[in-house]
Structure formats: structure tokens, C-alpha cells
Amino acid sequence: MVALDCEMVAVEGNQDALARVSIVNYNGHVLMDRYVRPEKRIVDFRSWVSGVHPYHLKEENGAISFAEAKAESLRILTNKIVVGHSLNHDFKVLEFAADDEKVRDLTRFTKYKNQFGQIKSLKNLTQDLLGKKIQQGEHSSVVDAQASLGLYRLYEKDWENHVKQKAYSSARKLVEKDVQDLRKMNKFFGTQSGAKEAVSQAKKLSKKRFKKSF
Numbered sequence: 001m002v003a004l005d006c007e008m009v010a011v012e013g014n015q016d017a018l019a020r021v022s023i024v025n026y027n028g029h030v031l032m033d034r035y036v037r038p039e040k041r042i043v044d045f046r047s048w049v050s051g052v053h054p055y056h057l058k059e060e061n062g063a064i065s066f067a068e069a070k071a072e073s074l075r076i077l078t079n080k081i082v083v084g085h086s087l088n089h090d091f092k093v094l095e096f097a098a099d100d101e102k103v104r105d106l107t108r109f110t111k112y113k114n115q116f117g118q119i120k121s122l123k124n125l126t127q128d129l130l131g132k133k134i135q136q137g138e139h140s141s142v143v144d145a146q147a148s149l150g151l152y153r154l155y156e157k158d159w160e161n162h163v164k165q166k167a168y169s170s171a172r173k174l175v176e177k178d179v180q181d182l183r184k185m186n187k188f189f190g191t192q193s194g195a196k197e198a199v200s201q202a203k204k205l206s207k208k209r210f211k212k213s214f
Contacts, residue, residue, distance in 0.1 A: 001026045003083040003149035005141040006090040007052055010044035018093040019052045021069055022141035023076050028149055031076055033142055035063040051138035070095055083152045085122040104152055111155050125151055
């Protein structure tokens with residue numbers, strides 16, 4: 001399990017581009033923290049919020065290319081549960097196709113929303129639930145990733161139980177559909193030759209599908 005946060009700058013074409021990517025492990029230790037040189041021309045560094053300044057993105061200061069950042073990030077993120085806040089934005093600039101079952105986005109879980117079911121900012125969640133102040137000025141993607149992880153761990157047990165229940169419910173629906181299909185097969189094949197073998201294969205596939213869900 002890891003937590004992810006990215007900082008973006010505006011590039012030509014009115015687009016967001018990756019300028020910094022930070023990934024921390026379950027204990028909050030930094031696995032990756034790199035400044036990234038966008039492929040397109042930067043039109044706004046958004047330094048007041050991104051914390052990214054021109055000197056950060058110079059190659060001689062250690063900034064890496066987008067291709068390098070993407071490769072390094074995906075090597076860490078692939079097959080991991082990923083925690084964060086509004087992760088769809090981070091995944092988009094990283095060009096990472098996340099497995100939805102492994103995403104733990106704070107904006108999706110009820111306990112991190114207000115009484116009206118509205119999304120709360122990472123800044124407010126951290127202040128309200130962890131008693132810590134972040135994003136007082138320029139943002140730090142390392143601090144934001146660590147805050148997301150801290151918030152996740154508050155309700156980790158409840159969240160993972162919810163995920164398992166959801167997966168179990170989905171698996172049951174698939175198995176129920178398989179059962180209906182088996183009944184149709186039985187009705188269609190009747191006592192015809194090969195019927196038993198066909199139905200047997202279908203049952204095995206149904207069992208595999210259910211086990212694969214857990």
C-alpha cells in the first residue's frame with residue numbers, strides 16, 4: 001500500500017501537466033519525490049499553490065523528464081493499493097490506468113464527507129480529523145500524501161470491510177447469473193450427448209470466478 005500526491009503546472013493548450021510526484025509507503029516514508037519537466041511549454045507555474053518554481057524544474061537541479069517520472073511511478077504503483085485525495089487528477093497526469101478495486105480515494109468514502117454528503121478538502125479533513133494544519137501556503141506533495149495516508153488509517157478497518165462486502169456482493173450477482181445460465185443450458189441440452197460435460201465446465205468456471213474475487 002502506498003499514498004500518492006502530485007503537483008501540476010499549467011502548460012500551453014490550457015492543460016495540466018505533472019511537475020512533482022510524491023509517493024510514500026504505509027508508514028509515511030518517502031519512496032519517491034521527484035520534480036518533473038513537462039513535455040509542453042509551461043504558461044503558469046501556479047507556485048502559490050503548487051510550490052513549484054522555475055528552478056525546481058531545471059535538469060541540473062535534478063528534475064527528470066516526464067517519461068522517466070511515469071516509468072518510475074508506475075513501477076511503484078502497479079499492483080499496489082493507492083491512497084490519496086481526488087486521485088483521478090493524479091492518475092490522469094501520470095497516465096496511469098489504476099485498478100479501481102485498489103484505489104482508496106478519500107473523496108469516495110462516506111466517513112470523509114460532510115453531513116450533506118459533500119466532499120471535504122484534504123486541508124479541512126486533516127485539520128478536523130488529525131488536528132494538523134497543512135497547505136497554509138504553497139503545497140507539498142509529500143506532506144499531502146502523508147496526510148492522506150494518516151486519514152485512511154483512521155478508518156482503515158471499516159473501509160476494507162466495506163470493500164470486501166462490495167466485492168462479495170458483486171461476486172454473488174455474477175454467480176447468480178451463472179446459475180441462471182446453467183439452468184438454461186440444462187434445459188437446452190437435456191439428455192443430449194455432451195450435455196454433462198458442458199454443464200460441468202460451466203460450473204467450474206463459475207467457481208473460479210467467485211474465488212478470483214477474493
